[in-house]
Amino acid sequence: MTNPTFEVTAADRGQESPARILDRELDQLQQARTATSQVVFGNEQAVDHILISLMCGGHVLLEGAPGLGKTLLVRTIGAVCGLSFSRIQFTPDLMPADITGTMVLLQDETGKTHTSFQPGPIFAQMVLTDEINRATPKTQSALLEAMQEGTVTAAGRVHTLPKPFFVMATQNPIEMEGTYLLPEAQIDRFFFKVDMPYPPEGVLDTILEKTTGSQENTPSRILSAEDILHLQTLTRAVPLATHVRHAVVRFVLATQPSGRNVSESVKRYIRFGITPRGGQALVLAAKGHAMMHGRFNVSVKDLRGVLRPALRHRFRLNFEGVAEGISSDDLLEELFDQAVATLAE
Amino acid sequence: MDSPSVSESLLIRLRASRVRLVLRRSLEGLVWAALASLSVFGFLELGRYLNPVLPWLSFLSAEGASAVALGVLAVGLITTWIRVRRTTPDLLTIARRADVRFELDERLSTALEFGMAGPAREDVSPVLLALFQDVAEHADQVHPRVLVPLSMPRPTWYLMTVGAAVLAFELTAPLSRSATAAAPLSMTPGIEAPQGTPEAVLDAEVLIPSEGERTGDPSVRDRGEAGSAPSDPLGATLALDDFEATAARLVERQPEQRQRLPTSEEIGEAQSERVRRLIAGIRESEREREAMAEIMVVDPDDGAYNPPEPSWTESLLATALERERGRLMMDDDVLRISLGSSSGSDSGGEARPGGASPPLTGSQVDDLPSEVSPSQAFDLGSGQGSRPGVQVEAPPEERFTVVRATQIPEGAWRRFPEDSRTSDFLGLSYRGVASRYFLSLTQQPNEVERP
Numbered sequence: 001m002t003n004p005t006f007e008v009t010a011a012d013r014g015q016e017s018p019a020r021i022l023d024r025e026l027d028q029l030q031q032a033r034t035a036t037s038q039v040v041f042g043n044e045q046a047v048d049h050i051l052i053s054l055m056c057g058g059h060v061l062l063e064g065a066p067g068l069g070k071t072l073l074v075r076t077i078g079a080v081c082g083l084s085f086s087r088i089q090f091t092p093d094l095m096p097a098d099i100t101g102t103m104v105l106l107q108d109e110t111g112k113t114h115t116s117f118q119p120g121p122i123f124a125q126m127v128l129t130d131e132i133n134r135a136t137p138k139t140q141s142a143l144l145e146a147m148q149e150g151t152v153t154a155a156g157r158v159h160t161l162p163k164p165f166f167v168m169a170t171q172n173p174i175e176m177e178g179t180y181l182l183p184e185a186q187i188d189r190f191f192f193k194v195d196m197p198y199p200p201e202g203v204l205d206t207i208l209e210k211t212t213g214s215q216e217n218t219p220s221r222i223l224s225a226e227d228i229l230h231l232q233t234l235t236r237a238v239p240l241a242t243h244v245r246h247a248v249v250r251f252v253l254a255t256q257p258s259g260r261n262v263s264e265s266v267k268r269y270i271r272f273g274i275t276p277r278g279g280q281a282l283v284l285a286a287k288g289h290a291m292m293h294g295r296f297n298v299s300v301k302d303l304r305g306v307l308r309p310a311l312r313h314r315f316r317l318n319f320e321g322v323a324e325g326i327s328s329d330d331l332l333e334e335l336f337d338q339a340v341a342t343l344a345e
Numbered sequence: 346m347d348s349p350s351v352s353e354s355l356l357i358r359l360r361a362s363r364v365r366l367v368l369r370r371s372l373e374g375l376v377w378a379a380l381a382s383l384s385v386f387g388f389l390e391l392g393r394y395l396n397p398v399l400p401w402l403s404f405l406s407a408e409g410a411s412a413v414a415l416g417v418l419a420v421g422l423i424t425t426w427i428r429v430r431r432t433t434p435d436l437l438t439i440a441r442r443a444d445v446r447f448e449l450d451e452r453l454s455t456a457l458e459f460g461m462a463g464p465a466r467e468d469v470s471p472v473l474l475a476l477f478q479d480v481a482e483h484a485d486q487v488h489p490r491v492l493v494p495l496s497m498p499r500p501t502w503y504l505m506t507v508g509a510a511v512l513a514f515e516l517t518a519p520l521s522r523s524a525t526a527a528a529p530l531s532m533t534p535g536i537e538a539p540q541g542t543p544e545a546v547l548d549a550e551v552l553i554p555s556e557g558e559r560t561g562d563p564s565v566r567d568r569g570e571a572g573s574a575p576s577d578p579l580g581a582t583l584a585l586d587d588f589e590a591t592a593a594r595l596v597e598r599q600p601e602q603r604q605r606l607p608t609s610e611e612i613g614e615a616q617s618e619r620v621r622r623l624i625a626g627i628r629e630s631e632r633e634r635e636a637m638a639e640i641m642v643v644d645p646d647d648g649a650y651n652p653p654e655p656s657w658t659e660s661l662l663a664t665a666l667e668r669e670r671g672r673l674m675m676d677d678d679v680l681r682i683s684l685g686s687s688s689g690s691d692s693g694g695e696a697r698p699g700g701a702s703p704p705l706t707g708s709q710v711d712d713l714p715s716e717v718s719p720s721q722a723f724d725l726g727s728g729q730g731s732r733p734g735v736q737v738e739a740p741p742e743e744r745f746t747v748v749r750a751t752q753i754p755e756g757a758w759r760r761f762p763e764d765s766r767t768s769d770f771l772g773l774s775y776r777g778v779a780s781r782y783f784l785s786l787t788q789q790p791n792e793v794e795r796p
């Protein structure tokens with residue numbers, strides 16, 4: 001075995017250590033987290049997950065009942081991160097061009113007319129698509145290219161979206177009348193699906209106290225678009241050990257009911273398991289989780305921390321599983337535990 | 346970077362952990378090998394001791410058992426060496442275990458893996474450098490003693506238990522070895538080891554001089570004193586003390602039987618007295634072994650005379666021995682002594698033919714004096730001319746079988762079922778050809794009554 005090469009050179013001794021530099025950058029992230037929490041109360045986990053998705057360049061689907069602060073949360077994070085923000089309220093009559101933009105006929109000073117692309121609201125760094133499931137599938141699909149490629153194609157021309165580009169979609173799981181379920185292909189584009197729970201008593205008390213007075217909590221800008229892009233680069237550089245990666249592979253394969261050597265519960269209750277894109281999301285999210293918690297490698301703890309938001313929407317129970325009240329989150333945890341049980345061997 | 350040697354410190358700790366792991370596995374393998382070796386040795390020794398049960402082990406000497414045990418030990422050590430070589434983990438695996446053991450969140454293993462990959466210094470990302478620094482700061486948490494504790498392997502307790510058992514066995518059961526090694530013979534000054542059957546330690550000849558002394562028969566006494574008299578088939582004489590000492594050790598080994606085990610002297614006296622009483626009606630010229638045996642066993646107190654046929658197979662002999670459940674076996678020389686020393690007067694009884702004596706018939710049995718009448722007698726074979734002998738049924742607890750030892754080949758003895766009757770005295774002599782053996786007595790109480 002060759003000697004590891006992470007010996008510290010003498011030249012390093014007079015310099016600030018990479019860990020210190022990184023710590024300083026990550027400290028900004030923590031400040032953004034704190035600033036968001038001063039406006040959005042009691043949703044620290046959701047804040048963390050959204051920040052992680054920002055670090056990973058992923059889109060977030062927020063699901064929760066109306067009035068839980070989904071829109072406020074997205075607005076606040078956009079403000080804290082210093083990103084251009086636009087909001088699209090999805091309605092059944094919303095057309096794709098209303099989102100992406102359209103070609104308009106313009107007349108110049110000489111009287112000549114020409115067409116010009118008028119960018120839609122999607123041309124922002126942070127786009128809040130409110131109640132995304134109220135729009136028709138056609139309109140929902142208009143987001144596909146933007147979310148996946150970061151571009152919009154109109155009249156045969158490809159328009160690049162600003163970077164970083166985030167779609168924060170919300171949907172209401174209760175009021176389903178007049179809604180269109182998101183197709184699996186589109187759901188899979190979302191890096192995280194974050195559940196917004198009802199606030200507990202103490203948090204609710206704080207909310208009522210802080211938000212009904214005359215003083216308005218305005219979020220301060222902590223990060224910039226460049227900071228976000230730099231954090232994205234750093235996040236992708238977080239090393240993932242081979243044995244941890246193998247554990248992820250085992251876990252992903254264990255969720256696929258058509259796979260070999262899968263458990264009886266998987267065969268019985270799972271309609272479709274996690275795809276490679278799901279595995280990518282899990283690993284990337286774990287890297288972001290590690291950075292968020294001041295570590296520089298992916299651990300099982302990081303994988304576990306992002307397991308539910310990264311995979312719960314990529315993993316579907318079949319009718320029998322739903323009928324028997326199987327919790328997909330619990331099943332995911334169980335399969336994950338089995339996959340990482342032999343990590344030390 | 347605080348110290349450039351921190352990462353080297355981590356490597357030293359991981360290497361120390363690996364050395365400890367190798368040490369632990371070697372120790373464990375060593376203990377297992379020793380346990381296996383000791384168990385095999387104990388099994389072989391026990392088998393040699395109980396060779397009526399495990400006759401296929403009788404070929405082994407003590408040295409042979411030791412050699413087999415050493416062989417097992419050698420195989421165990423080689424297996425351990427191979428296993429340790431094949432299963433010793435690399436540093437990365439050790440680092441993974443350390444990560445889990447010290448809850449380091451895969452820091453060490455990740456850093457070690459990416460460090461081993463050997464990226465150029467310039468290509469190392471700030472995150473990776475930060476990881477290395479982070480690992481260096483956490484290196485102090487890795488304690489090889491905690492990661493790989495060196496403790497007494499689990500099978501050590503088994504080893505100690507088996508070792509104690511084998512030691513106890515070796516200390517308390519030397520008889521089996523002394524009986525087979527012929528050492529008592531050769532070690533007795535002035536006594537040569539018998540030719541041909543050195544295992545016949547307790548040969549019947551031992552009793553000849555003592556019987557002569559006791560009965561006052563000079564011819565018998567002279568035989569014993571001559572030692573190498575022509576009539577002595579072994580050409581050697583054992584001192585009676587040897588037998589007594591052996592018997593004493595035997596009794597010592599089974600103290601619960603001390604009260605029930607008659608001494609050779611008591612046996613001799615009882616048998617002689619019985620002979621004297623029973624042969625009164627037989628002419629001296631007809632006092633042959635078979636006749637004597639018949640009369641002895643047609644004793645109201647005793648059992649059956651069942652002389653085995655030389656033509657019987659070993660299995661048949663073994664079956665006969667077992668079926669008759671004989672409790673007293675004696676050598677023909679003893680009978681001869683008794684006959685010769687008997688001074689009973691002829692009573693004019695019917696003469697018996699010499700050689701292959703015909704069995705007593707029913708009428709002959711009836712003619713016997715009432716004091717020697719059996720409770721039931723029948724002719725076993727005179728009518729068919731096949732199997733001579735008289736079997737007299739008596740109360741089962743008093744049944745005797747008198748056999749001519751010279752007719753019983755070794756195999757029959759070996760197949761003779763092991764039980765309390767044979768484990769002691771028979772065990773002294775049946776290793777060799779059971780051509781001559783001493784009075785064997787059972788462990789049943791009161792089987793030989795004093796006159």
